[in-house]
Amino acid sequence: MAGALAGKHIVLGVTGSIACYKALDLASKLVQAGALVDTILSYGATQFVTPLAFRSLTHREVVTDTFDLHSQFSNEHVALAQQADIVVIAPATVHCIAKLAAGLADDPLTTTVIAAKAPLLVAPAMDANMFDHPATQENLAKLRSRGVVIAGPAAGRLASGLTGMGRLLETPELLGYISATLGRKGDLEGRTVVISAGGTQEPIDPVRVITNHSSGKMGYALAEAARDRGAKVVLVAAPTSLPNPPLVQVVRVQTAQQMAEAVFKAVRQADALIMAAAVADYRPASAAEQKIKKAAGALTLELTNTTDILATAKGPFVKVGFAAESQDLVENARAKVRSKGLDLMVANDITDPQSGFGSDTNKVTLIDKNLRAEELPVLTKYEVSQRILDRVSALILASGA
Numbered sequence: 001m002a003g004a005l006a007g008k009h010i011v012l013g014v015t016g017s018i019a020c021y022k023a024l025d026l027a028s029k030l031v032q033a034g035a036l037v038d039t040i041l042s043y044g045a046t047q048f049v050t051p052l053a054f055r056s057l058t059h060r061e062v063v064t065d066t067f068d069l070h071s072q073f074s075n076e077h078v079a080l081a082q083q084a085d086i087v088v089i090a091p092a093t094v095h096c097i098a099k100l101a102a103g104l105a106d107d108p109l110t111t112t113v114i115a116a117k118a119p120l121l122v123a124p125a126m127d128a129n130m131f132d133h134p135a136t137q138e139n140l141a142k143l144r145s146r147g148v149v150i151a152g153p154a155a156g157r158l159a160s161g162l163t164g165m166g167r168l169l170e171t172p173e174l175l176g177y178i179s180a181t182l183g184r185k186g187d188l189e190g191r192t193v194v195i196s197a198g199g200t201q202e203p204i205d206p207v208r209v210i211t212n213h214s215s216g217k218m219g220y221a222l223a224e225a226a227r228d229r230g231a232k233v234v235l236v237a238a239p240t241s242l243p244n245p246p247l248v249q250v251v252r253v254q255t256a257q258q259m260a261e262a263v264f265k266a267v268r269q270a271d272a273l274i275m276a277a278a279v280a281d282y283r284p285a286s287a288a289e290q291k292i293k294k295a296a297g298a299l300t301l302e303l304t305n306t307t308d309i310l311a312t313a314k315g316p317f318v319k320v321g322f323a324a325e326s327q328d329l330v331e332n333a334r335a336k337v338r339s340k341g342l343d344l345m346v347a348n349d350i351t352d353p354q355s356g357f358g359s360d361t362n363k364v365t366l367i368d369k370n371l372r373a374e375e376l377p378v379l380t381k382y383e384v385s386q387r388i389l390d391r392v393s394a395l396i397l398a399s400g401a
């Protein structure tokens, strides 16, 4: 397992809210990602979910009582705090947030928080009126000012029947926040990385577009991986069904021209540009204003070149391109290193079913500006991203920026 969570020691605090059931899913996904999860349940939480459920999922003891003589942590209330890489409280109730803001330590969870040096991430869940209350807002502001990461809440339908702010974030979003918080002091801290993703769409008429098979997965994995190493990430995304990754600035575009404008604006402050998007090389010379009607005979579309974003974007930043090739992979990719003035090229063979468009894995060859090639095995797109970012990080350092 090579994700940001593998081997991390996570203390998961769960406090009494109907959203407790979601904490079971979070615990399960953290364990699946390779984390060691120690759960602390408040008394309120035990009224909604059982310690046994968490113990079954995490395969570790669950703490519910500061004074439990049978617990492995009974002699040392701060034992969990010392081991933690991060303390996550999800869901965090109004009462829990108020106790944290006041610095109270009257139960196993708040005792652990006060004793921990690790970052604290708080994911509130409550009724909308409770969230809006000035006391709650003041308490959250106080926690933020101490460096606590507040994840959510989200807006939507609440258990009370009200609609408003107060829903616990969903597990994938919480996992994003946790990974990002764990990695915030990583080797890309203080760096800005611009990443493009997805396949651009070039309108033919109001109904039809010219596009390609890019799902956006490669670019999104890069954005998450860069975020998890501490980078500020601007993700310029062509249409995709993927949700916005937490703590990433997403700029949605449709056409190659819109992507060019968004990238050129974002790179003014950037240390690196990574173009994983499949950008149309051609677009209809003019899009019809009305739907083109079916008629007898063939239809000829006149196409014109789009701007080559990578070739046009001029550094000082590190420039990384992708090449999706169906033949002569390395030779074709090497030619693009030169023609686009790249520091690094990521070549992927799209004829391999485990590689390229739509898959969760990719098989790539990295080619540097001296045209030296390194072939990588089939890896998840997140793992491929980490290998690319190892190179990008070294290139940024070598540039003296």
Ligand code: PMT
Pocket: 197, 198, 199, 213, 214, 215, 216, 217, 218, 219, 256, 275, 276, 277, 278, 279, 280, 281, 306, 307, 308, 309, 310, 311, 320, 321, 322, 323, 324, 336, 348, 356, 357, 358, 359
């Ligand atoms: O999104 P997924 O489903 O995960 O699939 C990932 C991917 C296959 C799309 C990705 O890994 C990939 O290979 N992206 C680049 C595909 C491509 O269009 O390559 P290209 O050889 O046409 O372009 C070379 C490079 O120039 C690319 O970095 C491209 O973003 C860039 N380019 C291309 C055209 C253009 N007008 N401007 C550009 O900047």
